[in-house]
Amino acid sequence: MHSNHTLLISISILFILSHSSFSSPLSPLFYSLSCPKTEFLVRASIRSAAGDDPSLPGKLLRLLFHDCIVQGCDASVLVAGNGTERSDPANRSLGGFEVLESTKRLLDLFCPGVVSCADVLVLAARDAVALAGGPSVEVPLGRRDGRVSLESNVRPNMVDTSFSLDEMAKLFSSKGLTMDDLVALSGAHTIGSAHCSSFSERFEQDPNGNLVPVDGSLEENYAMELIQKCPANANPSVTVNDDPVTPTLFDNQYYINLLNRTGLFLSDSILLKDPRTREKVESFAKNQDEFFASWAESFVKLTSIGVKTGGEGEIRSSCSSLNG
Structure with a gap:
């Protein structure tokens, strides 16, 4: 194999x-x-x-x-x-x-x-x-x-991690990259980490100054984990793993996370919600070899x-x- x-x-x-x-x-x-x-x-x-x-x-x-x-x-x-x-x-x-x-x-x-x-x-x-x-x-x-x-x-x-799919697709297209390239290259988020500020738009402060989720596409328990790691007064240097399951392994877990609604960025969750990209996300989640082959092509581009x-x-x- x-x-x-x-x-x-x-x-x-x-x-x-x-x-x-x-x-x-x-x-x-x-x-x-x-x-x-x-x-x-x-x-x-x-x-x-x-x-x-x-x-x-x-x-x-x-x-x-x-x-x-x-x-x-x-x-x-x-x-x-x-x-x-x-x-x-x-x-x-x-x-x-x-x-x-x-x-x-x-x-x-x-x-x-x-x-x-x-x-x-x-x-x-x-x-x-x-x-x-x-x-x-x-x-x-x-x-x-x-x-x-x-x-x-x-x-x-x-x-930007707060971009809509249309905004991302337009930028990628201007570089000669397709929607499929966008989905494959987003798989880079299977490794790495991000500062709290990069996903802050998914939360807001309540009257007591505590963060609460405002993005319904985020799984509830995962949202609470992120709030614990990145409270309202979090140090700007604090980081969170892009992939909460296998953060140092380059695999297809990123796409599985999207299906489980545990994608870290708003721009990640959009790939699952939009019908133009959802099928590819589901396919990569099921088949790591397919993701790797697509990654290789998109990486060269x-x-x-x-x-x-x-x-x-x-x-x-x-x-x-x-x-x-």
């Missing part, structure tokens, strides 16, 4: 790579001559770092999405400084920057100035998913790093958004700053 599952994913990726115009400048073999140990070194670095920080896979996956969805997968979210993407409030809670920086330094010991930070981020997120029990996806490589990182680019492109190649970008010396 495992070999068939792996074969299915490989066939799916080969189909995408051979039929997709937007990924044509990229190739899984891009570094085969210039830095043949690239994938091995990234995988080893991520495995080592995740041993010290079990929350790392969720952080890297979120970091990748926040990079690609804004102005393409060009590592612009990694640039530090005032007025950069990283300084926007939506990105201030991102993590995993230091691991990517150390991975880039490791690669530059073997192949100085060859591997882009954009490719490091894609490979790191890919390997983080596999490390957490998800599928290992063959991804095309050859991205270059963007030379622009502006805070003003973030909000017009970022998905996500990581191919707005890539820069050739003279369109640069290979940064440090992921956190643009070259001189």
Whole structure:
């Protein structure tokens, strides 16, 4: 069963790579001559770092999405400084920057100035998913790093957890992603954690200052658990697992949670309520292999958004700053 599952994913990726115009400048073999140990070194670095920080896979996956969805997968979210993407409030809670920086330094010991930070981020997120029990996806490589990182680019492109399905679908469509991609990529919420503020619209304060649920789509006991973890006076740094059942395992539990009305975000619950997405949620909840195959396809599409190649970008010396 495992070999068939792996074969299915490989066939799916080969189909995408051979039929997709937007990924044509990229190739899984891009570094085969210039830095043949690239994938091995990234995988080893991520495995080592995740041993010290079990929350790392969720952080890297979120970091990748926040990079690609804004102005393409060009590592612009990694640039530090005032007025950069990283300084926007939506990105201030991102993590995993230091691991990517150390991975880039490791690669530059073997192949100085060859591997882009954009490719490091894609490979790191890919390997983080596999490390957490998800599928290992063959991804095309050859991205270059963007030379622009502006805070003003973030909000017009970022998905908010309070978005309606139409709002999410419109944004995804503008990036070349379909409704099915939206459902599959939302499965990233099977790992990771979120601050209380990211689902606060599902509650309101009563006259005594206590939080009460206002969202009927949230299962009652789960709603009370969230209130206990995130009371009205909760510390802003408090976080809650996206998936209350298997928070560190990349599996299809996210979709099972949706059926049980224990999806953390409003944008999660909407996928179950809307007939345009409900069938896919139910299907993924029943069949993890189907989810993994769809995830692999959608992940390749996500990581191919707005890539820069050739003279369109640069290979940064440090992921956190643009070259001189």
